Amino acid sequence: MRIAIYARVSTLNNGQSPQMQLRELREYCQRRGWKIGGEYVDRGISGAKDSRPELNRLMADAHKRRFEAVVVWKFDRFARSVSHLLRALETFNALGIAFVSLSESIDTSTPAGHSARSYYTTLFHTIPYTLSA
Numbered sequence: 001m002r003i004a005i006y007a008r009v010s011t012l013n014n015g016q017s018p019q020m021q022l023r024e025l026r027e028y029c030q031r032r033g034w035k036i037g038g039e040y041v042d043r044g045i046s047g048a049k050d051s052r053p054e055l056n057r058l059m060a061d062a063h064k065r066r067f068e069a070v071v072v073w074k075f076d077r078f079a080r081s082v083s084h085l086l087r088a089l090e091t092f093n094a095l096g097i098a099f100v101s102l103s104e105s106i107d108t109s110t111p112a113g114h115s116a117r118s119y120y121t122t123l124f125h126t127i128p129y130t131l132s133a
Helices: 019-032 053-063 082-095 111-126
Strands: 002-009 035-043 069-072 098-101
Touching: 002 019, 002 053, 019 035, 019 069, 035 053, 053 082, 082 098
Parallel strands: 002 035, 002 069, 069 098
Antiparallel strands: none
């Protein structure tokens, strides 16, 4: 499976670096036998922003079907707003792209992960809130 990895850190100060996320994501993909087709890393950009340079590039590449799954370290590294996360998950689903969150153990390429996505989608539509770090 060809994979896109997305990582983000909000600030470049205070020792924040995407390297820990990237290392864990690469190791996870290697264990699964997945080929990393691209890495998308936003540095020093808040996850509250729906528009981020590398996220925008990832979404454009998703529409070009350059990968079969997106792997993130944690939901809040991808999106801080539930509505943004849901829109992205719905887009990926429509394009046949799986979404994997390593920390939350969600993998929509599996039957259990697909059920979890449906559950979270229903839950998030009824309880609007912001994902926390």
